[in-house]
Amino acid sequence: PQVPIILFTGIYQKAIANLLVKAGALDYLLKETISLEILERTIFYNLERTRLLNDLKFLDPSFVY
Secondary structure, eight states: OOSOOEEEESSOOHHHHHHHHHHTOOEEEEGGGOOHHHHHHHHHHHHHHHHHHHHHHHHOTTOOO
């Protein structure tokens, strides 16, 4: 729960992507469309989202994501 998981895939299949996100992946990127800027932004966004969610859980243990 404290480690953001980003899926890198070469094949886009919406059903599989949705399943993996439901299983815990926070985001997914297609290998053929990725750039350094997109990768950096995605990593930063997911680290920040995880940090904020952990802060909320610390402040309110009953908080459920």
